[in-house]
Amino acid sequence: MSAFNLTPSDPSAFILNGIPGLEAAHIWISIPFSMFYIISLLGNFMILFLVSKEQTLHKPMFLLLSMLALTDIGGSTCVMPKALCIFWFGFKSITVDGCLTQMFFFNTVAAMHTAVLVIMAFDRYVAICDPLRYATILTNTRIAKLGLLGLIRAVLLVLPEPLLLWRLPFCTNRVIPHTYCEHIAVVKMSCGDTRINRTYGLVISLVIIGIDLTLIGLSYGLIIRAVLRISSKKAHRKALNTCTAHICVMLVTYTTNLFSVLTHRFGQGIADHVHILMANLYLLVPPMLNPIIYGIKTKELREKMGKYTCRM
Incomplete structure (x- = not known):
């Protein structure tokens, strides 16, 4: 079994090693991870269900909340199924194409997520500063166009990352000390000149x-x-x-994101398992808390949720 875990059947594949130093505790770590993931899916799918079923929720604010729920589902689902397979079954091998595809979709969803938070801030600005024109400025169609613009921006900015990695040669040691194909972790597997990749990855993160x-x-x-x-x-x-x-959601999202990005790049004195745990918590905690925060703070959502809960 140990040989299976450490050596890919395809010599060109990568090995995702999970959380280095805590391999013996993978099963125990998987328990809170899987619970957070399931709660996240249930909460975000509940929001999508309520917004789609209730005509009174067909408003810009709830359309934005649906976009946020989709990015939360997409971001965690890009990573967690594979991570849980590593924890439960030791399925650590991933093809280069699969790795770069996972990286592209995960980073695209992450960039889209922060774009949705910007649109939500604009929504609150119009609602408070120009309430009489809110209905004419922020229509459902305009919100959808802004969301599409955010998606296009995310794709255009993120696409060069896997394309730049595709041109690089990779070393014979293809073990990635991570649960998913994080950009800088894959860059470190290359034996070529990675200055462009490192610079572009850092610049894009900081620019977005x-x-x-x-x-x-x-x-x-x-x-x-x-x-x-x-x-x-x-x-x-x-x-x-x-x-x-919205402020609570931003604090949860950006605090975990910035800590994960900066410590992974500059925190040489921090243990590897701390980096990896923080990166995974960034994928799990905000998606789990966002539906709870909006469910508590938004009266219309609470009422509709209560309506369907009472029917069960």
């Missing part, structure tokens, strides 16, 4: 996160300025309460 965080910060800066002009404290609370769910 930097631009999107700037746009989100600008939206909330304008929101705070508009709220401060309101004299009523009750109106203050009501306006800011509409943003709390």
Whole structure:
């Protein structure tokens, strides 16, 4: 069995080694991972079901929430089934094509996820700063077009990563100390000149996160300025309460994402298993918490969820 785990049947394939240093605990680690993944799927599919079934939820805010749910499902599903196969069955081999395909879809979904958060911030800005024109500015069609634009941006920015890797030769040691084909982990498997790959990967990560965080910060800066002009404290609370769910989702997403990206590239003093655990928690915790946060903070979702729960 150990020979099967460590040596791919195809000599051109990669080996995903799971969480290095914690191989003996893979079964135990898989328990919370699989629970988080199942809760995430149930919560996000529930949101998609409610929005599709209820005509009253066919609004821009809930269309955006559906987009967020789709990216949460897509991001975790790109990685977790393979990770659980590693933990449960020791199926560690993955073809080069499969590895690069997984990398492309995962990074595309991640870039789309942050684009959706930007559109949601813009949605809150219009709702608070220009409420009388909200229905005309943010129609369902316009939200769909913005979502499509975010998807096109994600594909165009992410596609060069696997294409640049495709041209590189890989060393005979093809063991990737990770649960999935993370870009920089695959780059380290190459025996060629990887400066372009490393630079492009880092620049794209910082550009996407930097631009999107700037746009989100600008939206909330304008929101705070508009709220401060309101004299009523009750109106203050009501306006800011509409943003709390989105702020919580952003904090959960960007905190885990930035920590994972920066420690993996610059945290040489941090143990490998910490890097890998944080990278996997980034895939599991935000998708699990997002439906819970919006379910608690959004009255219409709570009511519709209660309606269907009572029927069971």
